[in-house]
Amino acid sequence: MRVASLWHLVRLSLRRDLRGALSSTFGVAMGVGTLVFFVALGSGVGRVVREQIFPAEARLVQVVSPAVSVGALFGGGALDDRAVARLAALDGVAHAHRRMNVRVPSVSSFNGDFFGQRLRMGMELPAVGVDPGLFAGEIPPERFVDRGEGESIPGVISSRVLEIYNRSFAPARGLPNLSPRMLEGFTAPVEFNRSWVASRTTGPSIPSRVEVVGVSPRGMLAGVTIPLDVARRINARAGADAESYSGVTLELRDPSDVPRVSEAVKQMGLEVDDSERELAQTAGAAVLLTTSALAFLSLLICVLAAVNIAHALSASVRARAKELGVYRAVGATRGAVKALVIAEGALLGLVGGAVGTLGAWLLGFAVDLAAQRMLPAFPFKPDSFFLFPLWLCAGGVLLGVLAALVGSFGPARRAAATDPAQVLAG
């Protein structure tokens, strides 16, 4: 049977029972639409969690000294230059970026013009020193170096901190929103070996200035990231440990090497700090679980849609028994009659799947629009809560067709088994 003929007869049949066809299509559209909507919502929220809230880079492994180490008594577990060299030599490691906390408290107080606004504030400002290579490709290495005693210290701000400032801190205080470029060159005073919280510090405070040279997702979340040599110099001057490192960030060539390298790190008596990755995974799992539960409900609707189609087509086949008998009398094979009913179901599913997917997209668009207009700005508020990749849209349409095919198979078999001699008699 030719496709054009099949199309002609299918259209004719559906047009005659338009109400039944619309009812079946509506069922499929509801099931597919809710499924696509919830999966797109889960994907969109999951993307925000992965890429903005907990942007754990798949290729990075954070190595730290163990909190308690028997090996430390015998010289193992310490993060010194030898350990760093061994870590850098591990198979799969492209770079080992050292980190050294400034091991004395530090504060920053600002009183002056802040991008056109008068600002007076002070805060504890933890600092960590890192190798410039950590920001390779983001910040030119010549800008992130120790400029020497008495000079300003180049600092990198976390992009997440900037997001929190822009969406929460600034609006609440009438301060201007800032872009990374605006921040570059901004200088604030800082005093090391001084705290407004700690009861006592040893030695004199070390006054300096931090000049922002960039914003990066690799920057320290609760503080400022400075060159390693500066941290080492401040620690030495304050009489703190200026030799061992607080941690090492291993940059791997391939994310698939993470488990193997992590295992090798542990065998060296060191620990892998997975807290950020675990947070991302936990949040991602919560989103996935919620999405899966809603998607399961949507799949149930699809099953109901398939049952609805089965009922509708069964009724249609019964009502059209004589017509199908005529088709057989003028030369239709059993296969052609079966194909006809299956094609009717497939068309209902195709239209239902497409309408459902389009409806989900439109609803997502409406929700985004409402969120933009009605929800206040908050940190990590995305432009869109939804992600509609091509595979999801195509999958929605295919699911509609699949549900309809499942529903139409039984009626198609019954239609093919119609005995023309019996239905055409009399």
Next chain:
Amino acid sequence: MIRIRDLEKDFPEGDGTRVKVLDGVSLDVAEGEFVAVVGASGSGKSTLLHIIGGLDTDWRGEVEVAGQRLAGLPDAARSRLRNEKVGFIFQSFHLVQGMTALENVRLPAHFTAGVDVKAQEARAREALARVGLSGKEARSPARLSGGERQRVAIARALFCRPRVLLCDEPTGNLDHRTGDGIISLFRSLCEEGLTLLVVTHEDRLKQAAGRAVRLEGARLHAEVTG
């Protein structure tokens, strides 16, 4: 054109027994012959027609139509036989609602492989003209009289230029005058070489046929016709 030997057919009864409706039936119909099958209601006339047309496959014996033996013939081959060589006409016309007269006539073309659409349409118009329905191609069955509907059904049966026309009480639902028109159409089709096997219990149709056979007691008997 039609050759039947020792045809047997039975149906199950409600009490588990089987009742024979055709018992050793044999019949030969030559090309271009017009044969009427008469008999009481429920005598098996329509069943015989359905067997010859390949719609009924549960029987024993030998049946050959247009050179094709039907016993054991697969569904696809039987369907092709109906599509290309055998036309059916029913008492209730069995036109498809929602299709125009023209679409009803070209219905068999939907089940034929590789047919030119324009040629199909021309042939359907030709078939409608042949039965005197030119100008009514776009009418739906609901807007046609009983006689016109039967003419559309005849045009549909003629569409594929069959060699055999099987008619089941073709004038049963028509008034006398309209029925006469259909009968004269059958005569002219027969004169053109078409083989007609008509199941009827109407005398005028029996008289119009060149030969009549009576189905009685599950067997065929020769009838005298005018």
